Amino acid sequence: MTTVPSTTPAEASRPATRGRWAPLRPLVLRLHFYAGVLVAPFLLIAAVTGLLYAGSFQAEKLVYGHELTVPAGERELPVSAQVAAAREAHPEGTVAAVRPSPEAGATTRVLLTGVRGVDPEHTLAVFVDPYTGSVRGALEQYGATGALPLRTWIDELHRDLHLGETGRLYSELAASWLWVIAGGGLVLWFSRRRALRRVRGTGGRRRTLGLHGTVGVWTVAGFLFLSATGLTWSAYAGANIDELRTSLGQATPSVSAAATGGDHAGHGSAASAGGTAEHGVGLDRVLAAARAKGLGDPVEIVPPADADSAYVVRQIQRSWPEKQDSVAVDPATGRVTDELRFADHPVLAKLTRWGIDLHTGVLFGLVNQIALALLALALILLVVWGYRMWWQRGRGSAFGRPVPRGAWAGVPPHLLVPALAAVAVLGWFVPLLGVPLACFLAVDILLGELAHRRGRRTYGSVSGVK
Numbered sequence: 001m002t003t004v005p006s007t008t009p010a011e012a013s014r015p016a017t018r019g020r021w022a023p024l025r026p027l028v029l030r031l032h033f034y035a036g037v038l039v040a041p042f043l044l045i046a047a048v049t050g051l052l053y054a055g056s057f058q059a060e061k062l063v064y065g066h067e068l069t070v071p072a073g074e075r076e077l078p079v080s081a082q083v084a085a086a087r088e089a090h091p092e093g094t095v096a097a098v099r100p101s102p103e104a105g106a107t108t109r110v111l112l113t114g115v116r117g118v119d120p121e122h123t124l125a126v127f128v129d130p131y132t133g134s135v136r137g138a139l140e141q142y143g144a145t146g147a148l149p150l151r152t153w154i155d156e157l158h159r160d161l162h163l164g165e166t167g168r169l170y171s172e173l174a175a176s177w178l179w180v181i182a183g184g185g186l187v188l189w190f191s192r193r194r195a196l197r198r199v200r201g202t203g204g205r206r207r208t209l210g211l212h213g214t215v216g217v218w219t220v221a222g223f224l225f226l227s228a229t230g231l232t233w234s235a236y237a238g239a240n241i242d243e244l245r246t247s248l249g250q251a252t253p254s255v256s257a258a259a260t261g262g263d264h265a266g267h268g269s270a271a272s273a274g275g276t277a278e279h280g281v282g283l284d285r286v287l288a289a290a291r292a293k294g295l296g297d298p299v300e301i302v303p304p305a306d307a308d309s310a311y312v313v314r315q316i317q318r319s320w321p322e323k324q325d326s327v328a329v330d331p332a333t334g335r336v337t338d339e340l341r342f343a344d345h346p347v348l349a350k351l352t353r354w355g356i357d358l359h360t361g362v363l364f365g366l367v368n369q370i371a372l373a374l375l376a377l378a379l380i381l382l383v384v385w386g387y388r389m390w391w392q393r394g395r396g397s398a399f400g401r402p403v404p405r406g407a408w409a410g411v412p413p414h415l416l417v418p419a420l421a422a423v424a425v426l427g428w429f430v431p432l433l434g435v436p437l438a439c440f441l442a443v444d445i446l447l448g449e450l451a452h453r454r455g456r457r458t459y460g461s462v463s464g465v466k
Helices: 022-063 079-089 149-160 168-191 204-232 236-247 270-274 283-292 347-359 365-392 413-429 431-453
Strands: 094-099 108-113 123-128 135-141 299-302 311-315 326-329 336-340
Touching: 022 149, 022 168, 022 365, 022 431, 079 094, 079 108, 079 123, 079 135, 079 283, 135 149, 149 168, 168 204, 168 236, 168 431, 204 236, 204 347, 204 365, 236 347, 236 431, 283 299, 283 311, 283 326, 283 336, 413 431
Parallel strands: none
Antiparallel strands: 094 108, 094 299, 108 123, 123 135, 299 311, 311 326, 326 336
């Protein structure tokens, strides 16, 4: 939420509040300052790219309107005929899934894997007019939300700066520290005297501080949410969260794709998916079986992986209300062999799904995307205001001095020990919070010892600042 201390070093020595938590304020102030200064560049990148991503959904509709929409007709062709038309135009690769037209005027997507020139983690989406069978075009697609090239490029920029797994460290670092900075700023704001929080009638650094704090307080809940949900699919903290969910029996379940309808030798093998994705009873009967079980649009049909597997039909709507039910259909008989309802998912699995979809702007559509854009703009302003306050606290053309070290020395043991234990646990669970924090403490202690040996360390005073 913030990037620099909300008080000067002189102010830090005068507690603005009284009570049992007052000794923690200087420690929070120092952590807030250094975390903000060092992590702010990563937060700024995440905010700018997040702002771009929030607008990418609407941009995608404009840029790819020809592929996504067609004039609505009176009657749709069978799905099998639409897939056959797509394969005639694009015989390369293998049919990985089919997404029938979800509404009037929308195209059907036939997703192909193993296509030369297409990223192995992506698919080639062939867009078919469901009324005429004409192919409207083909575009590379990524992810469960069906991101096309523009949104995919922005998504990868936000996630890893197009640097692969190494680049993901930047976004995880930002998510790991955002809640710390936001929470610290909230504590500092409410611990200040009311007179120091005013914006109107003030100028200079105090006005910047007022704007910084006011916007931060109003947006802190959003930042805490973005931090928590961003960590759920990060590299290291995300793996720990998945492990914890699994140990608690809260992992996201999946429908069983094992076919159990008897002899399947006649329904084809996985190799036949390279043609029209027709196995046994075919796509149309499979879709009809799923419809009979209540699976409404939008849905995705996944052909059998091999001769002993079933079709999987799953709902893919992630806007509210979410549709995430799925069924498995035996290719030999057209009978549903397994069902999985989103209502039966574990609580944490549902919360994770909702959290990710809210974070990515799909849960509530345009309203969701506008809210994310406003949060991104607020974070950009907070970072700029934070550095501006640091500059305004300095003299001439120099930044102000950092907050004095040694704040921990004034914290009573009954508060310091539990706080250190909590930091240790969090640091282990969220490595890109724990490792940088440990490095900062080590460097800070080393600098303090060097200053002490030179006879210049005076904890809690400006003279002790390096």
